[in-house]
Amino acid sequence: MDLRTLRYFIAVLEAGSLSRAAGSLYVAQPALTAQIKKLEAELGARLFDRSHAGVTPTPAGLQLYEDARRLLSDADAVRERIQRLPQGPEGSVTVAAPFLLASLLLGPVLAALKSSHPRIRVFVLDDLSLMVRKAMLDRRADVGILVDTPQLDGLRCTPLACESIFVCGHDADGTVAALLRTRADGAEPEIDFAQAARLPLVLQSRRFSIRQTVEEAASRLGVGLNVVHEHDSARVIRSLYQCGAGFTFTPACSLADSAHPQRKDWVVARVAAPQLQRCYTLATAADRVVDAATQVVIDTLVQETRKLVLAGLWQARLPD
Numbered sequence: 001m002d003l004r005t006l007r008y009f010i011a012v013l014e015a016g017s018l019s020r021a022a023g024s025l026y027v028a029q030p031a032l033t034a035q036i037k038k039l040e041a042e043l044g045a046r047l048f049d050r051s052h053a054g055v056t057p058t059p060a061g062l063q064l065y066e067d068a069r070r071l072l073s074d075a076d077a078v079r080e081r082i083q084r085l086p087q088g089p090e091g092s093v094t095v096a097a098p099f100l101l102a103s104l105l106l107g108p109v110l111a112a113l114k115s116s117h118p119r120i121r122v123f124v125l126d127d128l129s130l131m132v133r134k135a136m137l138d139r140r141a142d143v144g145i146l147v148d149t150p151q152l153d154g155l156r157c158t159p160l161a162c163e164s165i166f167v168c169g170h171d172a173d174g175t176v177a178a179l180l181r182t183r184a185d186g187a188e189p190e191i192d193f194a195q196a197a198r199l200p201l202v203l204q205s206r207r208f209s210i211r212q213t214v215e216e217a218a219s220r221l222g223v224g225l226n227v228v229h230e231h232d233s234a235r236v237i238r239s240l241y242q243c244g245a246g247f248t249f250t251p252a253c254s255l256a257d258s259a260h261p262q263r264k265d266w267v268v269a270r271v272a273a274p275q276l277q278r279c280y281t282l283a284t285a286a287d288r289v290v291d292a293a294t295q296v297v298i299d300t301l302v303q304e305t306r307k308l309v310l311a312g313l314w315q316a317r318l319p320d
Helices: 003-015 018-025 029-043 059-084 099-116 129-137 193-197 209-221 234-242 252-258 292-310
Strands: 048-051 054-057 091-098 120-127 143-147 155-170 190-192 201-203 227-230 248-251 266-272 277-285
Touching (some): 003 054, 018 029, 018 054, 054 059, 091 099, 091 129, 099 120, 099 248, 120 292, 143 155, 143 292, 155 234, 155 252, 155 292, 193 266, 201 234, 209 248, 234 248, 277 292
Parallel strands (some): 091 143, 201 227
Antiparallel strands (some): 143 277, 155 277
């Protein structure tokens, strides 16, 4: 006895005829008759009285009708409950990321997660790299993208990507263009750090990671930085170098935000001798088990990073 046979039985009883039930079920009448006889044999009871006018249920048939309807109703309820269960991981995950990288990476990540795992809710904390690290140490984020931090006590860190740092700005008189070296691979030209340091620079203060990287390189080479404007606001810095007030150092992830396509004298050059780079690691709490939802977010961050790099949308190097 199975659910399909019970549905056949109910259809015969409600139709009052094997032929009418067979038509509504799209089943051949001999096959339906065989199913009813098999059911009667299994139960050891006659379920219908048959006549030329059709079939009428016996007392056993009436009892089975009540029980069968209840069983089928329960089976439908079970199916609905199972189908309503969450499909895949579910939960909330907070990601902390440096704001320059967030504008490039987090859009594709959130869009991919919305499509593949709609029951995972992602909250983003985009801030200075120093504040991203603090958010992880304070347990305010489940996943963090740290800058130039391969390891940190209390956190489990894995490499994500490394990118070059560029100089960009308006070269109104062509002075900077004369300092550039073309590359054999056709990528952006290069400029030596010592020459870039002498340009009029628009930089954020020393508490920002890019400024710290530039200061360390200058100290190693024994050269000074020609800083003409210093502001903490990224928007103010962008406004300054885009209006021609100076040049700035920027990571590859923000080149699209830094560009000024309306100006033909716009220069973008990779810093060399030494080459400046910025490396990112994915961090989670070392003493906390990564749950299924968080692991999905981590995997998506890695996958979307790889897609951006391989598509040439992010000039970065993936870990070996």
